[in-house]
Amino acid sequence: MLIKLNWITLRVSNLEASLGFYHDILGLPIQRRFESRGRQIAMLGMENEAKLELIEGSESILKQEAGVSIGYEVNSLDEAMERLAQLNIPIVRGPIQPNPHLRFIYITDPDGFEVQLAEHV
Structure with a gap:
């Protein structure tokens, strides 16, 4: 079986603030933005590499304390x-x-x- 990392998902409290960090500061290209089931989502990263998926949500956010x-x-x-x-x-x-x-x-x-x-x- 061949396995390849496709994306990592982070649930964020404010998508625009997160895009400001990952896109504007770190320089990750935004591959696409869309809405799914009422949630704003952005996929960032280089072409043909694993992506970072940011999902804006109101549920409890997993923080760095979780490792x-x-x-x-x-x-x-x-x-x-x-x-x-x-x-x-x-x-x-x-x-x-x-x-x-x-x-x-x-x-x-x-x-x-x-x-x-x-x-x-």
Whole structure:
């Protein structure tokens, strides 16, 4: 059996705030937006890669305390940290370098989900 990650779903409290974070700040392309059963939904990510599905909802939102985090690779962690500083986005952990080939930081999205930005050096 061949299995491939298709998408990860986050239920968010405010879709526009989340799009501001994932699209405007992190630069993920919006592949499509639509409504389903009264919920606003957006799919973000690069073509031919796993997507991030954001569903706006009023039900209880799963927060980072539950151990959920999303990781993205960046070309330059230093450039990413500089951009985050310009946008007043705090780094909640890091930079961490567990080995000579990997560095990463953690930030949080508007709903408190942890987002890891990693650079393989």
